[in-house]
Amino acid sequence: MRGITKTFPGVRALEDVTLTVQEGEIHAICGENGAGKSTLMKVLSGVYPHHAYQGEITFAGQPCRFAGIRDSERRGIVIIHQELALAPNLSVAENIFLGNERATRGLIDWNRTHAAAADLMRRVGLAESPATQVLDLGVGKQQLVEIAKALSKKVRLLILDEPTAALNDEDSAHLLDLLRGLRDQGITCVIISHKLNEVMAVADRVTILRDGRTIATLHIADDQVTEDRIISGMVGRDLDHRFPPRTPSVGDEVLRIEDWTVHSPTQHGRVVVRGARLSVRRGEVVGLAGLMGAGRTELAMSVFGHSYGTNISGRVVKDGRVIRVRNVGEAIAHGIAYATEDxxxxxxxxxxxxxxxxxxxxxxxxxxxxxxxxxxxxxxxxxxxxxxxxxxxxxxxxxxxxxxxxxxxxxxxxxxxxxPDVLMLDEPTRGIDVGAKYEIYTIINRLADEGKAILLISSELPELLGLCDRIYTMAAGRITGEVPRAEATQEGLMALMTQEQEAAP
Structure with missing residues (x-):
């Protein structure tokens, strides 16, 4: 890609961008939100047709002018967007071949479709039946369906936009291993990611964009690239500290929940939070750590006016007295706020x-x-x-x-x-670049300095260690630990987060 310039009304998203991707490599694109990463990939994949931008694209030695996505897919360029484009009520096989059906004389050959789907599913490590409905799969497996769909189109260049943003650590590791396997098969991959540790682990080269311009392309091994070097290119300055400094001034207890138990609204008999107890003080940032499915979001939402769960029991104590929070309006009236993860x-x-x-x-x-x-x-x-x-x-x-x-x-x-007196923040930096994260961290510290009580839910342990005064851990719906900041380590927190057998009833 040479001289790519793309303008929206009042905004120049890309200006004279150059990107060179070598065959058979994993190439990462990094930059802050708004740097132009997704826009550049939409140009490459034909989402934005050739008449909507300036510049040249050459693929496999041939100049390309795509009028749409079908043109790029015919050349073997396939993009998987961050918001997955699957039909939830269709089967895995139907999704894999949607718009690319296996048909004979105008009729879909279902035996051929399911056999081909099973073969592609084996390639991506998906063990489910091809007849499984997509809505019954987790996000990680849905991502694999998207990749299988790309493979069905004879993909040569696979573009993934934030492929692990919504995945847990296990699913992320599996996806990165799959990308390495595709590279070994000769398939070129371009990934957009904010997770620099994953970029360092899987990418051969990285191109950094800032304000719609190419800043640098670095060979991770040869150039001895570090995360700090990438961050410096992204934000245009060095971030000597990932977290802004703060001197805590912790006051009286503002919120305490006691013996809090919540039943699932969709799965009869399933308890998602069991006997939880935690407290937050004025001017304090308290972390809540746990693996996916531990019950962190369910705990916060149920406290926030019963906006999740049924058959909820326990007590909410605010400023020393028991309060009732039967709906969101009552929660707001009592000075409790919840910023959702989605x-x-x-x-x-x-x-x-x-x-x-x-x-x-x-x-x-x-x-x-x-x-x-x-x-x-x-x-x-x-x-x-x-x-x-x-x-x-x-x-x-x-x-x-x-x-x-x-x-x-x-x-x-x-x-x-x-x-609010109490502000519950659920994954407040998910899908946000490192520069914007620092700004969010600064806002959180400012709120705490103003005397707000902050409950911070995060899947990133370094984030919790860098911001919180105390950290609670959850596993299988139970609070399994409470650790002061001075004693907290990633290893120690992970041990508490995986106590599922001990936490189970």
């Missing part, structure tokens, strides 16, 4: 502007005789845009057009506007 589905209205998103949970503060004061709404939103450094032309900008880091700042603004 900001796009539950945290934001993506087709609304920034101002409306920020005011959504606190409309009563803006209402005058039942009508929202638009001018005050705009003024409040502008204040948060400035104080949280939300990068957008104005608060009239649509939330869905923002980068992941800026979307997360809008989510935080929405809940800060409710003036």
């Amino acid at each position: 900001r796009k589905r539950y945290g934001l209205n993506l087709i609304q502007d920034i101002a409306r998103n920020i005011s959504a949970a606190g409309l009563r503060k803006l209402a005058r005789r039942g009508w929202v004061d638009d001018k005050e709404e705009y003024r409040v939103a502008e204040g948060y845009r400035s104080s949280l450094n939300i990068k957008a032309p104005s608060v009239a900008s649509v939330a869905g057009n923002l980068s992941g880091g800026n979307q997360q700042k809008v989510v935080l603004s929405k809940w800060i506007f409710t003036d």
Whole structure:
């Protein structure tokens, strides 16, 4: 790719970008949110047709001008987006060959379809039946279905956009091993990833983008590349410390939950949280660590106005007295807020502007005789845009057009506007680049310094160790440990997070 320039109304997303990928390598593309990574790959894969950008693409020695995705797929270029494009109510086999059916005289040959699907599933390490519905698979296995689908199209260049963003450690390791295997088979892979440890582990070379421009392409082995070197290229400066400094000033207990038990709303008889007990003090950042399925999100959501679970029992004690939080409105009224891990589905209205998103949970503060004061709404939103450094032309900008880091700042603004005493943050930096993470960390520290009680749920142990004053661990729905920051290590936390047999009833 040479001289690639792509412009959207009012924004130049790519400017004179050059990318060279060698046959049979794993090539990583790194950069902050908004650097142009996904846009560049959409150009390469034909999502943006040739008339919508400037520049040249050469593939396997031949110049290419793609009018759409089908053109690029005919050449063997296949992209797997971060938001998986599968039909959940169809089977694995149907998804693998959707739009690429195995047919004879216009009729689908189901024996041939299932046999071919089974062969592709074996190649990617998926042991399920080809007749399994995709909705019955976890995210990690759905990712494998996407790769099998790409292999069915005789892929030569496979592009993966944040392939491990929603995966646990085990599924991520399996996917990275699969990419190495595809490389050994001669398939070239391009991955976009914020997880620099995975880039270092699997990639042969890495290209760094910043502000829509190519900064450098580095050979990881020959150039002795480090994570710090990649970060420096991404953000344009050295980050000597991944976490901003903070001197804790911890006050009185604000929130305590006791003997908290929650039953699953969909699986009869399954207990997702059992007898949990934890507390958070004013000005304190408390971590909640656990593997996928441990019950962390279920715990937070059930405390937040019973927005998850059924047959909930236990006590919530706020400022020394027992309170009832039967719905989200009561939770907000009691000064409790919860920022969801899925900001796009539950945290934001993506087709609304920034101002409306920020005011959504606190409309009563803006209402005058039942009508929202638009001018005050705009003024409040502008204040948060400035104080949280939300990068957008104005608060009239649509939330869905923002980068992941800026979307997360809008989510935080929405809940800060409710003036909570307790702020539960569920995976607040998931899918966010390292520079934006630092900004989010700074906001978390600022909230704690203002006396807010923070409960931080995170799958990244270094993040918990770098931010939290205390860390609780969960396994199989139970709290299995409480560790002060000074005594916490990744190994120790992991040991507590894997005590499933001890935690089980």
